[in-house]
Amino acid sequence: MASLRKLLAGATFAAGVAAAALAPVVAPRTALAADDTIKVGILHSLSGTMAISETTLKDVMLMLIEDQNKKGGLLGKKLEAVVVDPASDWPLFAEKARELISVDKVAAVFGCWTSVSRKSVLPVFEELNSILFYPVQYEGEESSRNVFYTGAAPNQQAIPAVDYLAKEEGVKRWVLAGTDYVYPRTTNKILEAYLKSKGVKDEDILINYTPFGHSDWQGIVSQIKKFGTAGKKTAVISTINGDANVPFYKELGNQGIKATDIPVIAFSVGEEELAGMDTKPLLGHLAAWNYFESVKSPANKAFIDRWHAYTKNAKRTTNDPMEAHVIGFNMWIKAVEKAGTTDPSKVIDAMIGVAVPNLSGGIATMMPNHHITKPVLIGEIENNGQFNIVSQTPGTIVAQEWSPYLEGSRDLIADWRAPMSCGNYNVKLGKCGGASK
Amino acid sequence: MLRAALLLLLVLFGPLAARAEDAPANPGWSLLSGSYDDLRHGVEELATSGAPNVATALDALMAGQLVVDGDSHLFIQADDGSLVDAITGAPVGGDAVDADTLRPIRVNNAVRRAIEAALGNLRLFSTDPAIRRAAADAVFKARDAAALPALDRAIAQEKDSSIRTALQQARAAAILAGNAPEADRLAAVATIAARGDIDARSVLASLGDQPATVATAAATALTSLDRIAQLWGVLQSVYYGVSLGSVLLLAAAGLAITFGVMGVINMAHGEMVMLGAYTTYVVQQFFRDHAPALFGLSLPIAVPLAFIVAGAVGIAIERGLIRFLYGRPLETLLATWGLSLILQQFVRTIFGPSNREVGTPDWMSGAFQLGGLTITWNRLIIILFAIVVLAALMAVLRFTALGLQMRAVTQNRRMAASMGIRTPWIDALTFGLGSGVAGIAGVALSQIDNVSPNLGQGYIIDSFMVVVFGGVGNLWGTVLGALTLGVVNKFLEPIAGAVLGKIAVLVLLILFIQRRPRGMFPLRGRAVES
Numbered sequence: 001m002a003s004l005r006k007l008l009a010g011a012t013f014a015a016g017v018a019a020a021a022l023a024p025v026v027a028p029r030t031a032l033a034a035d036d037t038i039k040v041g042i043l044h045s046l047s048g049t050m051a052i053s054e055t056t057l058k059d060v061m062l063m064l065i066e067d068q069n070k071k072g073g074l075l076g077k078k079l080e081a082v083v084v085d086p087a088s089d090w091p092l093f094a095e096k097a098r099e100l101i102s103v104d105k106v107a108a109v110f111g112c113w114t115s116v117s118r119k120s121v122l123p124v125f126e127e128l129n130s131i132l133f134y135p136v137q138y139e140g141e142e143s144s145r146n147v148f149y150t151g152a153a154p155n156q157q158a159i160p161a162v163d164y165l166a167k168e169e170g171v172k173r174w175v176l177a178g179t180d181y182v183y184p185r186t187t188n189k190i191l192e193a194y195l196k197s198k199g200v201k202d203e204d205i206l207i208n209y210t211p212f213g214h215s216d217w218q219g220i221v222s223q224i225k226k227f228g229t230a231g232k233k234t235a236v237i238s239t240i241n242g243d244a245n246v247p248f249y250k251e252l253g254n255q256g257i258k259a260t261d262i263p264v265i266a267f268s269v270g271e272e273e274l275a276g277m278d279t280k281p282l283l284g285h286l287a288a289w290n291y292f293e294s295v296k297s298p299a300n301k302a303f304i305d306r307w308h309a310y311t312k313n314a315k316r317t318t319n320d321p322m323e324a325h326v327i328g329f330n331m332w333i334k335a336v337e338k339a340g341t342t343d344p345s346k347v348i349d350a351m352i353g354v355a356v357p358n359l360s361g362g363i364a365t366m367m368p369n370h371h372i373t374k375p376v377l378i379g380e381i382e383n384n385g386q387f388n389i390v391s392q393t394p395g396t397i398v399a400q401e402w403s404p405y406l407e408g409s410r411d412l413i414a415d416w417r418a419p420m421s422c423g424n425y426n427v428k429l430g431k432c433g434g435a436s437k
Numbered sequence: 438m439l440r441a442a443l444l445l446l447l448v449l450f451g452p453l454a455a456r457a458e459d460a461p462a463n464p465g466w467s468l469l470s471g472s473y474d475d476l477r478h479g480v481e482e483l484a485t486s487g488a489p490n491v492a493t494a495l496d497a498l499m500a501g502q503l504v505v506d507g508d509s510h511l512f513i514q515a516d517d518g519s520l521v522d523a524i525t526g527a528p529v530g531g532d533a534v535d536a537d538t539l540r541p542i543r544v545n546n547a548v549r550r551a552i553e554a555a556l557g558n559l560r561l562f563s564t565d566p567a568i569r570r571a572a573a574d575a576v577f578k579a580r581d582a583a584a585l586p587a588l589d590r591a592i593a594q595e596k597d598s599s600i601r602t603a604l605q606q607a608r609a610a611a612i613l614a615g616n617a618p619e620a621d622r623l624a625a626v627a628t629i630a631a632r633g634d635i636d637a638r639s640v641l642a643s644l645g646d647q648p649a650t651v652a653t654a655a656a657t658a659l660t661s662l663d664r665i666a667q668l669w670g671v672l673q674s675v676y677y678g679v680s681l682g683s684v685l686l687l688a689a690a691g692l693a694i695t696f697g698v699m700g701v702i703n704m705a706h707g708e709m710v711m712l713g714a715y716t717t718y719v720v721q722q723f724f725r726d727h728a729p730a731l732f733g734l735s736l737p738i739a740v741p742l743a744f745i746v747a748g749a750v751g752i753a754i755e756r757g758l759i760r761f762l763y764g765r766p767l768e769t770l771l772a773t774w775g776l777s778l779i780l781q782q783f784v785r786t787i788f789g790p791s792n793r794e795v796g797t798p799d800w801m802s803g804a805f806q807l808g809g810l811t812i813t814w815n816r817l818i819i820i821l822f823a824i825v826v827l828a829a830l831m832a833v834l835r836f837t838a839l840g841l842q843m844r845a846v847t848q849n850r851r852m853a854a855s856m857g858i859r860t861p862w863i864d865a866l867t868f869g870l871g872s873g874v875a876g877i878a879g880v881a882l883s884q885i886d887n888v889s890p891n892l893g894q895g896y897i898i899d900s901f902m903v904v905v906f907g908g909v910g911n912l913w914g915t916v917l918g919a920l921t922l923g924v925v926n927k928f929l930e931p932i933a934g935a936v937l938g939k940i941a942v943l944v945l946l947i948l949f950i951q952r953r954p955r956g957m958f959p960l961r962g963r964a965v966e967s
Contacts, residue, residue: 263546
């Protein structure tokens with residue numbers, strides 16, 4: 001009897017665990033089935049490692065869709081959000097994307113954060129001919145007919161940041177520190193080539209990679225400190241991603257490296273990440289983005305007010321990828337109205353040339369390479385966890401999806417207008433198909 | 438003595454008193470409300486102007502408390518909102534200024550550097566030795582030939598020999614920045630080489646464009662400094678290794694009980710650590726809201742609470758789940774893994790997915806130099822904490838009735854049961870103890886890592902590695918395992934990089950386990966064989 005009870009309890013529990021483990025997979029469907037709506041897919045992780053960054057993007061998309069419906073929807077129909085949770089699991093991104101497109105028949109998908117998740121869904125979007133809006137700064141070296149990249153390419157973030165440090169801070173020695181995956185590796189390759197083209201010598205560049213979630217920075221920070229004692233102004237270009245940043249900055253603070261000695265400029269640290277940190281020791285360290293919450297513009301003020309009202313939380317921060325989604329969503333609305341249909345092929349053609357206001361008082365235009373024009377802002381971290389904008393490009397910058405500083409990518413361009421209609425046209429060989437001969 | 442004090446007063450206030458009436462006319466003040474470049478020039482101008490209240494105003498500027506109104510009047514705004522005229526130092530009534538037009542003056546890094554240098558110069562004559570010492574260091578870093586007259590005066594007055602040395606080093610750095618004769622420069626190089634720290638190295642390394650004799654002397658000094666630094670570097674790596682080892686030990690100590698002693702493969706062990714960290718967060722929130730003055734006490738109070746919270750959850754897990762799965766390791770592994778996902782999502786639902794800010798009390802911030810070693814307070818305290826936790830754990834196992842019963846049950850369950858020990862109850866308490874220790878580890882980890890729902894995941898693999906490597910069921914093995922892994926990791930890191938270093942450690946560990954499957958210190962005896 002006792003053993004039977006034990007067995008039963010065990011079995012019930014095992015079932016419970018299985019259900020719990022599957023819970024993120026069986027995602028909440030906020031949508032109601034209806035034919036007179038236009039469905040919009042939201043593909044952001046709500047559980048797992050990336051939930052920290054991506055949950056906010058899901059919220060901002062829901063807000064944008066709600067607001068559009070208040071304005072009367074699109075083409076006389078209401079918009080309907082279909083939220084799925086790929087649970088920070090890269091292959092699951094592809095499965096969920098396929099489900100959104102073929103089962104839910106969404107008109108467009110807004111989603112992904114990491115490059116690996118984008119690479120995982122790319123073939124699905126190309127095969128089923130749908131549209132993905134990708135809102136995060138990334139390493140470039142890609143242009144797909146079915147993807148619109150509303151985040152920054154390296155020349156819209158990394159290179160202006162290096163220029164700022166060289167010019168304003170007189171930096172002559174560079175530490176390129178990053179997390180070990182595709183975005184930092186590619187960005188650092190581009191930056192290394194760029195610095196060398198500016199006459200920086202090999203011994204003045206230190207490249208360092210750490211695993212995801214690295215938490216013991218003592219050795220590396222003291223290595224950086226030592227690297228900074230060669231009598232030349234030294235700076236750190238950080239492509240350290242996600243959770244590893246908090247212990248990194250804590251160690252910097254504890255070892256007494258101040259921004260006035262060795263400034264750190266980060267490409268993946270925004271308001272959201274600072275919210276979980278004690279910012280006192282970080283005073284003066286920098287970040288380069290295309291948007292900061294502290295941007296002074298009427299559009300930004302209206303957006304922040306609406307965001308606080310929508311989330312019922314006056315402390316929720318806004319950040320760069322959120323702005324990218326705002327721009328991407330407004331562009332999609334305009335393109336659908338222009339095309340008069342949500343048919344992906346027609347919308348994709350209508351997207352090029354669409355221009356909408358960004359939140360920093362300028363205009364974002366969708367270029368033929370499926371990337372948008374962006375201003376570049378450099379901010380210094382302040383005591384209150386916000387950024388003090390110390391530099392802003394006068395106009396907007398066009399993305400170089402194929403970096404001129406990389407062998408193999410130098411000769412490529414992307415132009416999705418007819419007759420070229422190619423994402424990797426080789427101008428030397430005069431044909432579509434990338435660098436290979 | 439009295440005469441010296443009078444002289445000091447005279448030197449201090451003489452120039453100030455003479456210029457007090459024309460102070461508002463100093464053009465430096467008006468530059469403070471301009472662009473960053475103006476701001477920097479203004480700071481430099483004010484630093485040498487001798488105008489009163491400059492140090493206070495620059496302090497306020499650094500802290501973001503210097504505000505300017507619509508008519509470019511400068512005020513210092515205290516945290517409570519009260520205003521003081523920045524130029525005259527006179528308090529200003531609340532209604533005299535239109536509060537809506539006030540905006541804080543922002544500074545960037547270049548301005549901050551200028552302020553640090555200026556404050557250094559201004560504070561060389563402070564009455565507080567600590568401030569004078571800091572000022573000497575700031576002037577040393579600034580390397581500004583214009584500071585020489587002030588430095589000479591300060592050196593002449595200084596009574597404290599160690600501060601005088603610091604001042605002389607600052608003077609040497611200033612001499613090298615100016616156009617002093619070669620003999621003075623050579624003497625300066627020697628002075629700086631004697632300082633021998635990392636800042637001295639920076640100065641020496643920047644002397645490549647000096648006259649040949651000076652450059653050669655600097656290069657020689659640099660080589661010998663680097664040789665000494667290399668030796669200290671080895672010690673530093675050992676220390677970093679011990680520090681990493683102490684963190685691993687804290688994370689693994691609980692597992693050494695649940696896995697080592699009880700043999701339960703608990704994949705939710707990391708989540709116990711996470712619960713401890715979140716307990717710390719909640720305690721700190723409470724202190725922030727109700728007793729901000731006692732914030733420094735938040736960690737000592739969080740330790741027992743984290744033990745209770747994680748321990749209670751541990752007991753609940755043992756009673757509700759694990760006791761049904763004894764003897765079935767594979768199912769235990771799957772069930773506890775599922776449980777870890779549940780706990781993570783549970784915390785994510787309550788506290789949100791983003792990191793929670795756990796503050797570091799002042800007594801755990803910063804670092805100190807010990808010879809050529811940089812020792813950060815938080816890591817040192819964590820090392821000591823790990824020792825205390827381990828000692829307490831061993832004392833519990835060895836000297837308490839509970840510990841005796843635990844050992845009895847794990848060594849021979851049936852015999853223990855027939856002696857009248859309630860073995861199921863002991864199982865629950867043992868598991869609770871292991872989980873509670875994991876919770877305590879969470880308090881320490883909240884100081885060096887993210888407090889997020891994923892906190893535990895990062896430590897679960899490392900914890901198992903430590904326990905298996907050290908020898909299952911042996912606390913001393915866990916200690917040595919943690920230290921060895923920490924030190925090996927820190928020596929491999931500079932050679933192979935953090936990523937390859939980690940891989941190398943794993944490969945070495947696998948090879949070791951192949952040769953000695955029971956770890957470094959295997960338990961022997963009949964209990965193990967059966």
